[in-house]
Amino acid sequence: GKPICECNSCFGGPDCSQFSDGCVADADSGDPVFLEPFWMQHAASSALVVAGWHRMSYVFDDQSFISHELEKHIRKLHSIAKNAVTSGKYIVFGAGSTQLLSAAVYALSPENSSSPAKVVASVPYYPMYELQTDFFNSVSFKFEGDASLWRNHTSDSTKNVIEFVTAPNNPDGKLNKPTLQGPSVKTIHDHAYFWPHFTAIPAPADEDLMTFTISKLTGHAGSRFGWALVKDEAVYQRMVRYMTFSEMGVSRDAQLRALKLLKVVLEEGDGKEIFEFAYQTMRKRWERLSQVISTSKRFSIQEILPQFCTFFQKVRGPSPAYAWLKCEREEEEDCGAVLKEANIIGREGSMFAAGNRHVRLSLLRTDDDFELLLRRINTLVSEQDRSK
Ligand code: PMP
Numbered sequence: 001g002k003p004i005c006e007c008n009s010c011f012g013g014p015d016c017s018q019f020s021d022g023c024v025a026d027a028d029s030g031d032p033v034f035l036e037p038f039w040m041q042h043a044a045s046s047a048l049v050v051a052g053w054h055r056m057s058y059v060f061d062d063q064s065f066i067s068h069e070l071e072k073h074i075r076k077l078h079s080i081a082k083n084a085v086t087s088g089k090y091i092v093f094g095a096g097s098t099q100l101l102s103a104a105v106y107a108l109s110p111e112n113s114s115s116p117a118k119v120v121a122s123v124p125y126y127p128m129y130e131l132q133t134d135f136f137n138s139v140s141f142k143f144e145g146d147a148s149l150w151r152n153h154t155s156d157s158t159k160n161v162i163e164f165v166t167a168p169n170n171p172d173g174k175l176n177k178p179t180l181q182g183p184s185v186k187t188i189h190d191h192a193y194f195w196p197h198f199t200a201i202p203a204p205a206d207e208d209l210m211t212f213t214i215s216k217l218t219g220h221a222g223s224r225f226g227w228a229l230v231k232d233e234a235v236y237q238r239m240v241r242y243m244t245f246s247e248m249g250v251s252r253d254a255q256l257r258a259l260k261l262l263k264v265v266l267e268e269g270d271g272k273e274i275f276e277f278a279y280q281t282m283r284k285r286w287e288r289l290s291q292v293i294s295t296s297k298r299f300s301i302q303e304i305l306p307q308f309c310t311f312f313q314k315v316r317g318p319s320p321a322y323a324w325l326k327c328e329r330e331e332e333e334d335c336g337a338v339l340k341e342a343n344i345i346g347r348e349g350s351m352f353a354a355g356n357r358h359v360r361l362s363l364l365r366t367d368d369d370f371e372l373l374l375r376r377i378n379t380l381v382s383e384q385d386r387s388k
Contacts, residue, residue, distance in 0.1 A: 010023035010368075010372055019375075022343070023343065023372070024343045024344070024345055025343060025344045025345065025369070025372040025373040025375070025376040026345050026365070026369060027344060027345060027346050027361040027362045027363075027365070027369070027373050028345045028346060028347050028362060029347075029362060029365075030170070030216075030321065030322070030362050030364055031221060031362075031364065031365060032215060032216050032219040032221055032321075032364045033219060033364070033365055033366050034219070034278070034281050034282070034363075034364050034365060034366065034367075034370075035218060035219030035274075035277075035278060036219065036366065037277075037367075038219075038273075038274055038277045038278070039218075039219070042264050042268065045264050045267075046260060046261060046264045048256065048257060048260050050253070050256065055252045055253070055256065058248060058249070059249075060252075065093075065243070065244070065248065065249025065250065066091070066093050066249065066250070066255070067252070067255045067256075067259060069259060070093075070255050070258060070259045070262070071091050073259060073262040073263065073266065074086070074091060074212075074227055074262070075091075076266060076271075077262055077265065077266060077271070078204070080266065080270070080271035080272075081195060081196060081201070081271075081275065081311060082201055082204055082310050082311045083191070083194050083195060083196075083201045083204055083205060083311070084191065084194070084204050084205045084206070084210060084212070084229060085204045085205070085206040086229055088231065089229040089230060089231055090229070090230045090231075090233065090236035091227055091228070091229060091230075092227065092228045092230060092236065092239045092240060092243060093225070093226070093227050093243070093249070093250040093255065094211075094225075094226045094227065094228065094243065094250060095224040095225070095226075095247065095250055095251070095254070096213055096215060096221075096224040096225065096226045097190065097192055097211040097212065097213040097215070097226030097227075097228075098128060098132070098224075098226070099224075099226070099243075099246070099247070100211045100226050100227070100228045100239070101128065101129065101132060101164075101188065101190065101211060102132050102133075102136060102242075103228070103239045103242040103243060103246075104188045104209055104211065104228065104239065105117075105119055105132075105133060105136075105141050105162055105188070106136075106138075106140070106141075106238065106239075106242045107235045107236075107238035107239045107242065108162050108186040108188070108209070108235065109138070109140035109141045109160070109162065110140065110160050111140075113140070113160065115159070115160075116138070116139060116140055116141050116142040116160075117140060117141040117142070117160040117161065117162050117186075118141075118142060118144040118150065118159065118160065118161045118162070119133045119141050119142065119143045119144060119161075119162045119163075119164070120143075120144050120145060120146065120147040120149075120150055120161060120162070120163050120164070120179075120180070121146075121147055121163065121164040121165075121166070122146060122147040122148060122163075122165075122176060122179045123146045123148075123352070123353045123354055124169070124171055124172060124324070124349065124352035124353060124354035124358070125164065125166065125169075125352055125353060126164075126166055126169075126170045126171075126190070126352070127351050127352060127353075129143070129164045130143045130145075130353075141162065145353070146353065147163050147179035147180055148179050150180060151179065151180060159184055160184050160186070161180055161182075161184055161185045161186070162185075162186050162187070162188065163178055163179060163180050163185060163186070163187045163188070164187075164188050164190055165177065165178050165179075165187050165188065165189050165190065165207075166189075166190045166192075167189065167190075167191060167193075167194060167199075167205075168193040168194065168198055168199045168320065168321070170192070170193065170321065170322065170360075171322045171324045171347070171352050171358075171360040172302045172320075172322070172324040173193075173198070173199070173302060173304055173318070173320030173321065173322065173324070174302075174304070175199060175202070186209075187207065187208070187209065188209050188211065189205065189207040189209060189210040189211070190210075190211050191205055191210050191211060191212050192211070192212065192213050192215065192216050192226075193216050193320075193321050194212070195216065195217050195275070195278070196275040196278070196279055196309065196311040196312060197216070197217075197275065197278035197279055197282055197319065197321075198216070198278075198282060198319055198320055198321050199318075199319070199320070200306075200307035200308060200309035200312075200315075200316050201309050201310050201311045202307060202308065202309070202310065203310060204310075207231075208230070208231040208232060208235075209228065209229075209230050209231070209232075209235060210228065210229045210230075211226060211227070211228045212226060212227055212228075212229070213225070213226035213227075214226065214258055214261065214262075216321065216364075217265075217274075218261045218262075218265065218274070220257065220258075220261060223254050223257050223258060224251075224254055225250065225254045225255065225257070225258040275311065279312075279316070279319055282319035282320070282321070282363065283316075283317060283318075283319040285319075285363050285370055286317075286318055286319050286320060286323075286363065287317070288374060289301065289323055289363070289374060289377070292374065292377055292378050292381055293323075293325075293377070293381070295381060296381040297328060298327065298328055298329055298332075298381070299325055299326065299327060299328065299377075299380075299381065300325070300326045300328055301323045301324060301325050301326070302320075302323070302324045304318035304320060305318075306318070320363070321362070321363060321364050322360045322361060322362055322363060322364075323360070323361040323363060324358055324359075324360055325339075325346065325358065325359050325360075325361055326357055326358050327357055327359075332357075333355075333356060333357060334356050335348075335349065335356060335357050335358060335359045336348040336349075336356060336359050339359055339380075342376055342379065342380045343376055344361075344373065344376045344377065344380070346359035346360055346361045346362075347359065347360040347362075348360075361373065
């Protein structure tokens with residue numbers, strides 16, 4: 001008969017219980033919808049209603065573009081998560097951390113130098129650093145690729161360098177440290193994933209310029225809201241200038257949504273509930289995936305050691321946002337193609353300036369997406385055993 005429910009493309013039959021062979025496990029994008037069940041549990045308290053005549057002005061009552069109420073909540077959030085020191089730091093808001101990354105590059109670039117700042121990151125790195133820096137195509141900065149290539153060139157103070165340091169890193173989940181040091185090196189610490197969901201928090205981050213986002217914290221990637229913590233006042237002023245000239249501030253609706261969400265985060269279980277939920281979800285996914293991969297010689301995933309977490313006050317196992325999968329067989333140089341053949345879509349290593357022996361698999365999607373991914377990987381790994 002006709003299905004009563006709408007089955008997704010992977011299931012059929014009257015009660016959607018029959019698995020269809022041809023459907024694809026999509027582990028490509030980093031859309032953080034694994035947090036949807038948390039928000040379903042808090043549907044009423046997180047709901048927002050805004051009357052048409054509310055918040056029409058460009059500015060808040062103090063004539064600024066930022067909600068100080070939201071700023072206060074962000075500082076409290078960091079003190080609960082124990083992931084960043086906010087005292088003595090300014091806060092800038094952005095349309096996602098994406099906008100703040102380019103605001104930071106602008107702010108750290110020399111104003112009147114004949115040579116552009118070299119913008120670098122260590123391989124494998126998040127593609128947007130390069131895409132954005134190239135796109136804005138400025139006389140003040142230029143993307144120069146892998147940070148380690150510049151290790152011996154940073155002592156000359158005329159050579160300004162801006163290094164993106166991503167901790168935990170996208171794609172491999174490592175807590176990266178700066179590769180370059182010296183008087184002419186400035187760093188942007190991208191902490192999009194520095195939450196108890198995805199990593200142990202060894203100590204609160206206390207760098208001069210750090211970016212965060214609600215995208216990977218609450219999962220509301222589509223609201224486009226992020227913030228930067230900035231120590232130096234001149235750098236802060238330049239970032240504010242960037243925000244003013246490019247956008248005249250961040251949407252007040254996005255700020256209102258972020259405030260509502262953070263209120264729920266801070267109220268539930270003394271602010272611990274979302275971290276427990278997110279960590280447990282990511283941890284279980286990682287354990288199950290690791291277990292399957294550990295039986296395989298054909299594939300491997302990155303190793304992340306258990307580490308003491310000051311948030312959970314215990315040693316905790318890894319729970320990264322992505323698996324950085326490697327094809328080990330010599331002839332399987334194009335790992336993305338191997339996976340595609342098995343109906344698994346990941347993001348190829350070359351996107352991260354690494355070789356195509358690696359593929360990034362997103363573990364941030366829905367339970368259904370993850371179950372399907374695991375099922376496909378299981379099949380692939382057991383096929384290999386049969387063919388041995
Ligand atoms: N930094 C890293 C390392 C990311 O992976 C992402 C999103 N995938 C971002 C920044 C940008 O996130 P958003 O603009 O949604 O805050």
